[in-house]
Amino acid sequence: xxxxxxxxYQATASAGRVTSPVDARPVxxxxxxxxxxxxxxxxxxxxxxPGLSDDATDCRHTYRHSSAxxxxxxxxxxxxxxxxxxxxxxxxxxxxxxxxxxxxRLDVEVGEIQAIGTD
Numbered sequence: 491x492x493x494x495x496x497x498x499y500q501a502t503a504s505a506g507r508v509t510s511p512v513d514a515r516p517v518x519x520x521x522x523x524x525x526x527x528x529x530x531x532x533x534x535x536x537x538x539x540p541g542l543s544d545d546a547t548d549c550r551h552t553y554r555h556s557s558a559x560x561x562x563x564x565x566x567x568x569x570x571x572x573x574x575x576x577x578x579x580x581x582x583x584x585x586x587x588x589x590x591x592x593x594x595r596l597d598v599e600v601g602e603i604q605a606i607g608t609d
Contacts, residue, residue: 491519491534491569499573510579514590518572523551524565524598534571556602564597 498515521529531549538546557565570593578584 491571493534496534508579508581510577512575512577512587514573514575516571516573519549520570520572521549521551522568522570523553524557524560524567525553525555525600527551553600555600557598557600558602562597564599567596567598569594569596 496516498513500511500513502509502511504510516534517532519531519534521531521535523529529549529551533549535549536542536547538550544550553565557563570591573590573592575587575590576584577587
């Protein structure tokens, strides 16, 4: 996920002399990997890049086989971000609203690498 998106958002509603700020804060990401696996992460995750170690993030998934033979020869990755929503008002009232979730999908082609050990 784009790290610049992972931030709190605020909007204010007004009705007469009453104003009510509403805050939405991303709190978790649930990943459906398309191969039957899933991962829940407390943040946006960190995209792998060449040179990063395998443990550069605690939010990771390893594909165990290629996506060849899947529809479009790709796995359909889904990322669902959950945002906590709270509100206050200039009257002193406030509270929690139902969480908001947003899902995005992306086709991911996974190739296969085979290693051969030699002495």
